[in-house]
Amino acid sequence: MASDEADQAGKSGKDESRDRELNERLRRLDERLGSIKSGEAAEAAKARKQEGDPSAIGKAMRLSSEFVGGxxxxxxxxxxxxxxxxxxxxxxxxxxxxxxxxxxxxxxRASNMLGKTPDKQE
Structure with missing residues (x-):
C-alpha cells in the first residue's frame, strides 16, 4: 500500500510537470499564432491599400480622353x-x-478644378 501511495505521488508529480510543460508550450504556440495572424492581417490591409480605388482608373481614362480628344x-x-x-x-x-x-x-472642367477658388484662411 505504501508503495502504491508513493507511485501515486510520483505519478501526480510527473503529471503536474507534464501539464505545466504542455501549458507552457500551448502558451508559446498561442503567442506565435497571434503574431502570425496579426502579420497576415497587416499584409492583407497593405494589399488592399495598394490595389487602390477602381473608380480612379475610370477617372484617369476619362481625363486623358478629354485631353487627347481636344x-x-x-x-x-x-x-x-x-x-x-x-x-x-x-x-x-x-x-x-x-x-x-x-x-x-x-x-x-472634368476634374472640377475650373471655377473653384481656394478657401480663404483667416
Missing amino acids: IVAGGLLGWVVDRFAGTSPWGLIIFLMLGFAAGVRNLL
Whole structure:
C-alpha cells in the first residue's frame, strides 16, 4: 500500500510537470499564432491599400480622353481648313494650339478644378 501511495505521488508529480510543460508550450504556440495572424492581417490591409480605388482608373481614362480628344479634334479641323482654304500649314498649327487649349480646358472642367477658388484662411 505504501508503495502504491508513493507511485501515486510520483505519478501526480510527473503529471503536474507534464501539464505545466504542455501549458507552457500551448502558451508559446498561442503567442506565435497571434503574431502570425496579426502579420497576415497587416499584409492583407497593405494589399488592399495598394490595389487602390477602381473608380480612379475610370477617372484617369476619362481625363486623358478629354485631353487627347481636344488635341485630335483641333488637328483634324486644322487639316480640313488647310485642305480647303489652301493655307497649309497655318490652319493646322493654329487649330492644334486651339485644340490643346480646349483639351486643357476640358481637363480642368472634368476634374472640377475650373471655377473653384481656394478657401480663404483667416
